[in-house]
Amino acid sequence: MNDQDPTKLDSTPDDSGVNPTETDSVTPKASSGVSRRSVLKGAAGAGVAAISGFPMIWAQNIQNVTLRQFGTGVSNLNAIAEKCKEDLGFNLQLTSLDSDSVTQRAVTQPNSYDIADIEYWICKKVYPSGVMQPLDVSRLSNYDKISQLFITGRLTDDAEIAQGTAPHTVGFVPTKESTEFASAPTNWMTLIPTIYNADTLGIRPDLIDRPITSWADIMDPAFRGQTSLINVPSIGIMDAAMICEAMGEITYGDKGNMTRAEIDQTIDILKAAKRDGQFRAFWKTFDESVNLMASGEVVIQSMWSPAVAAVRSQGIACRYQPLQEGYRAWGGGLGIASHLSGLELDAAYEYIDWYLSGWVGAYLNRQGYYSAAPETSKQFMSDDEWGYWMEGEAAQGDILSPSGDVMETAGAVRDGGSYEERMGSVACWNSVMDENQYMVRKWNEFIVS
Amino acid sequence: MSASKNRHAYWQASPLTLVLLAFLVFPIIVIGIVSFWNYNSYSLIPDFIFDNYAYLLTSPVTLKAYINTFQFAFLAWFFTLAIGFTVAYFLAFHIHSVKAQTICFLICTVPFFTSNIIRMISWIPLLGRNGLVNSSLLSAGIIDQPLTFLLYSDFAVVLAYVHLYSLFMVVPIFNSMMRIDRSLVEAAVDAGANAFQVLRDVIVPLSKSGIIVGSIFVMTLVMGDFVTVKIMGGGITANVGMMIYNEISLLQYPAAAAGAVVLLATVLMMLVILFRLVDIRKEL
Numbered sequence: 153m154n155d156q157d158p159t160k161l162d163s164t165p166d167d168s169g170v171n172p173t174e175t176d177s178v179t180p181k182a183s184s185g186v187s188r189r190s191v192l193k194g195a196a197g198a199g200v201a202a203i204s205g206f207p208m209i210w211a212q213n214i215q216n217v218t219l220r221q222f223g224t225g226v227s228n229l230n231a232i233a234e235k236c237k238e239d240l241g242f243n244l245q246l247t248s249l250d251s252d253s254v255t256q257r258a259v260t261q262p263n264s265y266d267i268a269d270i271e272y273w274i275c276k277k278v279y280p281s282g283v284m285q286p287l288d289v290s291r292l293s294n295y296d297k298i299s300q301l302f303i304t305g306r307l308t309d310d311a312e313i314a315q316g317t318a319p320h321t322v323g324f325v326p327t328k329e330s331t332e333f334a335s336a337p338t339n340w341m342t343l344i345p346t347i348y349n350a351d352t353l354g355i356r357p358d359l360i361d362r363p364i365t366s367w368a369d370i371m372d373p374a375f376r377g378q379t380s381l382i383n384v385p386s387i388g389i390m391d392a393a394m395i396c397e398a399m400g401e402i403t404y405g406d407k408g409n410m411t412r413a414e415i416d417q418t419i420d421i422l423k424a425a426k427r428d429g430q431f432r433a434f435w436k437t438f439d440e441s442v443n444l445m446a447s448g449e450v451v452i453q454s455m456w457s458p459a460v461a462a463v464r465s466q467g468i469a470c471r472y473q474p475l476q477e478g479y480r481a482w483g484g485g486l487g488i489a490s491h492l493s494g495l496e497l498d499a500a501y502e503y504i505d506w507y508l509s510g511w512v513g514a515y516l517n518r519q520g521y522y523s524a525a526p527e528t529s530k531q532f533m534s535d536d537e538w539g540y541w542m543e544g545e546a547a548q549g550d551i552l553s554p555s556g557d558v559m560e561t562a563g564a565v566r567d568g569g570s571y572e573e574r575m576g577s578v579a580c581w582n583s584v585m586d587e588n589q590y591m592v593r594k595w596n597e598f599i600v601s
Numbered sequence: 602m603s604a605s606k607n608r609h610a611y612w613q614a615s616p617l618t619l620v621l622l623a624f625l626v627f628p629i630i631v632i633g634i635v636s637f638w639n640y641n642s643y644s645l646i647p648d649f650i651f652d653n654y655a656y657l658l659t660s661p662v663t664l665k666a667y668i669n670t671f672q673f674a675f676l677a678w679f680f681t682l683a684i685g686f687t688v689a690y691f692l693a694f695h696i697h698s699v700k701a702q703t704i705c706f707l708i709c710t711v712p713f714f715t716s717n718i719i720r721m722i723s724w725i726p727l728l729g730r731n732g733l734v735n736s737s738l739l740s741a742g743i744i745d746q747p748l749t750f751l752l753y754s755d756f757a758v759v760l761a762y763v764h765l766y767s768l769f770m771v772v773p774i775f776n777s778m779m780r781i782d783r784s785l786v787e788a789a790v791d792a793g794a795n796a797f798q799v800l801r802d803v804i805v806p807l808s809k810s811g812i813i814v815g816s817i818f819v820m821t822l823v824m825g826d827f828v829t830v831k832i833m834g835g836g837i838t839a840n841v842g843m844m845i846y847n848e849i850s851l852l853q854y855p856a857a858a859a860g861a862v863v864l865l866a867t868v869l870m871m872l873v874i875l876f877r878l879v880d881i882r883k884e885l
Contacts, residue, residue, distance in 0.1 A: 433835030
């Protein structure tokens with residue numbers, strides 16, 4: 153992804169009008185006579201100015217700092233590394249792995265990374281092993297811009313807290329040395345939230361001739377042999393729980409923290425469905441899910457938002473179907489390895505503060521995720537983009553992906569509607585349970601059975 | 602003289618011995634040790650417990666996985682043997698010029714110039730619900746519903762194994778067939794044996810070593826495989842390798858280590874049985 157290369161932006165016609173790039177919205181006065189490169193530099197300057205009051209560390213040797221970040225593919229984007237180099241001056245080296253490998257590496261090779269880009273449920277597993285250090289939120293000028301969802305767990309003051317490993321429950325530790333999570337916000341944050349979304353089932357509307365309204369529809373015998381589930385136990389079990397609850401078979405105390413009996417019941421239902429040939433395949437990686445859907449092997453399955461976009465970009469109808477029981481949400485953030493200190497630690501703080509300052513947020517919003525600091529990203533998006541992605545309004549013109557491909561044309565409305573509608577109907581968060589080991593064992597039995 | 606010869610033999614063998622110790626024996630010992638450790642969801646705890654084995658050896662999942670694995674191994678062995686023997690027989694006895702033999706043999710190896718993952722994945726667009734096979738059968742009017750057993754099924758897994766491993770059968774059988782003295786075949790024919798009797802009483806016994814060596818290749822490859830099952834089985838079917846792979850990806854190293862030790866023991870036992878059937882040293 154070198155799409156954010158400034159030299160490339162140079163060739164963007166200035167009068168494209170319909171969809172101004174983020175730089176336009178920051179510096180609306182920039183005339184067409186000014187080259188894009190200088191505009192970008194101006195924008196970078198503006199970005200830096202926006203976080204003034206922050207102890208800047210423009211030491212000469214910052215150029216030599218390289219931060220090694222690893223995480224899942226969703227937010228490990230080269231475009232972010234390039235923009236970071238441009239705005240902050242130091243290098244970011246990215247490694248992408250699947251969520252299991254991320255967990256594995258975070259624990260077993262803590263010296264192999266400086267910044268961990270992990271999900272909150274992974275944090276629950278990794279943080280207690282002491283390989284990470286908490287972040288001093290008073291050093292982050294954009295801390296107060298972070299959505300309340302990550303601080304108090306409530307999107308709005310009267311919202312319900314969803315079940316599962318909600319980010320705020322593993323977001324704080326009481327002291328710098330502690331490896332136990334705090335029950336209320338403190339000065340020490342384990343992960344600075346960056347990215348999150350509400351997941352649901354993906355469907356092929358062209359191959360399904362009835363409305364899909366419930367998670368239970370994946371178990372409809374009409375779709376026998378044409379469904380798929382994600383085979384990452386911590387996520388798959390949540391999808392399974394949503395399905396079993398929707399079927400009316402099981403009522404869970406807390407889907408995010410099941411009892412052994414609940415796990416047994418859930419796995420029995422899955423095993424029976426597998427025996428009857430309900431599932432076509434199980435997928436583990438993003439591209440597997442795209443291929444299953446695009447090739448028509450499955451018509452309804454667990455899916456991630458950008459995978460739906462990837463199928464659609466092949467010209468194949470695919471919908472991220474909102475369901476009456478609500479969404480399964482996930483969230484990720486950036487954490488710092490314990491070994492980091494001195495200049496590198498300062499650089500990490502600066503990087504994370506920059507991450508929240510809007511450019512990255514806008515980039516992630518445009519991919520269909522949500523930025524943890526929505527108000528900062530708004531200024532990097534056009535009104536039309538903001539309306540389409542965040543407010544559930546019909547697109548006025550073409551909606552472009554961050555790499556400049558047309559994703560949707562005028563009139564399109566985002567599946568599931570606005571930010572409040574989608575994040576407001578989260579039923580549970582991706583989780584690690586107390587009975588995790590037992591659950592994983594049972595899940596394995598289901599996969600092998 | 603013989604003592605000094607012995608001494609030379611030792612230092613000449615020592616580099617290989619050291620390499621094997623460092624990269625084969627040592628890792629296996631470590632796996633053996635770890636298989637007795639305890640673990641929780643994020644760390645390994647040095648310990649000496651039998652829980653990993655107790656769960657492994659009593660779980661119905663293990664049994665199911667081993668039954669699947671043996672089934673795959675048997676089917677793959679059966680079909681690769683049938684194909685491998687036929688191809689080797691044709692190459693050895695029906696093509697008379699050495700040049701033609703070499704060319705045909707090279708043609709057999711051409712698919713192996715690409716990685717086995719690519720050879721496997723290339724089946725997917727062919728066998729899928731809307732793949733080439735289904736769409737041609739549908740348009741020919743032979744079937745009216747796509748055949749779903751073609752992909753993400755045991756059939757697909759065995760098909761991929763046969764495709765991937767047939768050459769491992771062809772090569773050793775061809776090799777031992779080439780060393781059969783042709784006059785033995787003539788003698789058998791002169792003595793009144795028909796073609797089938799020649800095959801049964803002369804050629805098969807004399808290519809036994811090749812058959813056994815090929816069988817060892819195919820069996821051990823299939824027993825230890827997980828990637829074919831993962832790709833062609835679509836995560837729906839599982840064998841022992843998949844079970845270990847799942848455990849590794851979930852950080853359950855001790856459980857995976859115990860699985861690996863049991864699998865190693867199983868494969869070694871199979872090899873012992875196979876080696877009883879033929880004296881490899883003598884035959885090669």
